[in-house]
Amino acid sequence: MTSLALDDLSVSIDGAAIVEALALTVGDGEVVGLVGPNGSGKTTALRCVYRALRPSGGAVLIDGRDLARLPLRDSARVIAALTQEGRTDLDFTVEEVVALGRAPHLRGNQALSPRERELCRQAMARTEVLHLAGRGILSLSGGERQRVLVARALVQEPRVLVLDEPTNHLDLHHQIRLLSMLRGAGLSVLVTLHDLNLAASACDRLAVLSRGRLVACGPPAEVLTEELLREAFGVAASVVPHPLTGVPQVLYDLGSATTTIGDPT
Amino acid sequence: MRSSPGTTSPTSEAQAPPAGPGPEAAPPATAFAMPLTVAVLAAVLAVSVLLAIGLGAAAVPPGETLRYLWAAVTGGSIQAGDVTAYQIIWQVRTPRVLLAVLVGAGLSVVGVAIQAMVRNALADPFVLGVSSGASAGAVLVGVTGALAAFGIYAISAGAFLGALLVSALVYLAARGAGGLTPLRLVLTGVAMAFGFQAVMSLIVYFAPDGESTSTVLFWSMGGFGAATWGALPVVAAVTLVTVVLLRRLGRSLDVLALGDETSASLGVDTVRLRRGLFVLTSLATGAMVAVSGAIGFVGLVMPHLVRLWTGAAHVRVLTVAPLAGAIFMVWADLVARTLVAPRELPLGVITALVGVPVFVVLLRRRGYLFGGR
Secondary structure, eight states: OEEEEEEEEEEEETTEEEEEEEEEEEETTOEEEEEOSTTSSHHHHHHHHTTSSOOSEEEEEETTEEGGGSOHHHHHHHEEEEOSOOOOSBOOBHHHHHHGGGGGGSOTTOOOOHHHHHHHHHHHHHTTOGGGTTSBGGGSOHHHHHHHHHHHHHHTOOSEEEEESTTTTOOHHHHHHHHHHHHHTTOEEEEEOSOHHHHHHHOSEEEEEETTEEEEEEOHHHHOOHHHIIIIIOBOOEEEEOTTTOOEEEEOOTTOBOSSOOOOO | OOSOGGGSOTTHHHHSOSSOOOTTTSOGGGGOOHHHHHHHHHHHHHHHHHHHHHOSSSOOOHHHHHHHHHHHHHTOOOOGGGHHHHHIIIIIIHHHHHHHHHHHHHHHHHHHHHHHHTTOTTOOTTTTSHHHHHHHHHHHHHHHOOOGGGGGGHHHHHHHHHHHHHHHHHHHHHEETTEEOHHHHHHHHHHHHHHHHHHHHHHHHHOSSTHHHHHHHHHHHOOSTTOOGGGHHHHHHHHHHHHHHHHHTHHHHHHHHTOHHHHHHTTOOHHHHHHHHHHHHHHHHHHHHHHHOOOOSHHHHHHHHHHHHHOSOHHHHHHHHHHHHHHHHHHHHHHHHHTTTTSOOOHHHHHHHHHHHHHHHHHHSTTOOBSOO
């Protein structure tokens, strides 16, 4: 079943088309990776899903309903997001930040129920930040903060999770932990990733964006080809199956970058 | 969450740093007992008010003060010899101290709200140009004799209208497709402040007498010397409504501090929230400036001091800030009118003398972060 659908989504800012007629679905419990070179429109597409941006054409559908017609609070109960906005202004404690994930479920300043407190504790444990609970968020390292923000998105109890570069600032251990946790969470996930090998391992399907257009979409084994890497990413790389899992892995060296990113036209 | 607690990595505890954060780094929030704090602050405020009403050029002992207040409230009688003292207590000092309570509380919570709205640690209630608009309005009324229909409140009415005019202009100029953006708000406000200062200077320059100069001084430094019972109910209502409404927005303000993108993903409409905050804080600041002038530093320093004490969560900050601000203002006003009695120092001088060093120490303090290290 489809839970999230981008229906010919288009965004233009000041006349420039950033995303053009993007059609993409995320099924129930499916992990879909959005990959593409810098400026290909990945973040812009995600911003429409977590409603920081209004599409200029097409729509984002959740369970078949147009997101733009839903009150912001209602969509926040279904869709949680990890944005690239890492900084806060005020020195909240880690547990305060995580608890704010309950905001769309609570009225005004209503206190968290014991169940919700336990939920926060579990989310912090899952992203390995429980030991930081009392620390100020501004005193954390980038990777620690990123894990706190993931915990905040989890306590939102969404059905759809949207993550923009969640592995930013994370060390290898936490990159792997985060993505395997996402796979096991049973949520519909739409995630942008730069690391194609990680994306191939973590995602059921990959959608490749180039200049605002979808150029390929499907299981990693079908999408990640040497031809696509050359054309969309401007990299002459080898694609080999992972010796243990069989998932395609991209191998490259410093000579692999072609002089210009290939023009698909 | 849709998983069992068993998903916790068994290694996560082992990976925790061996020593917890030091006592300096520990946030005060966890050990913060709100009901007790509020009770203590309320008691301190009550005692401060009583003392401040009694103290002054002619000091009245607290017992006598209480007796006069009791007589005034219950309509009891006093002896003929006490009439002067009674007049000073009830007609002059009580409204003055109560006004200090209201404005102290109001400026503190408005400071918290404005810092959240424009996302800037240096913002205060006057950052959007309200005070220069109020001064220009007051001076204009003083010079031209306009608004005579308001009687003794004509100048206050002029100040209020001037404040609203600036707010409206800032709103219109800062408004864009994405609502009021923080940086554009601050920049517009600062520009408007300069503009209205120029207008005010022009009025003073061409004014026929020196009267307008003292009006300008009063409005730019602030003070409670003009306090009367008549103006109190309006200010009390405005302050109360502002404190209650802002406190109710506590969690939304927390979300706002996480950023606009994150706010959208958490269901908070930042465009609407900022618009509401702008209208509320503009009206409240305008009302306060109209009766007391632009009293600086309280709205800037109090939010920071309170955050140091309660942590950043706005519900707690907005509970403690009105009480702390009121106490501070009562004592600042007491110092202003007793230090060189019978002359009175401009209140803004006192708040600045206390506020500036406190602020500098605070910003240098390790462990206090607003917007990063």
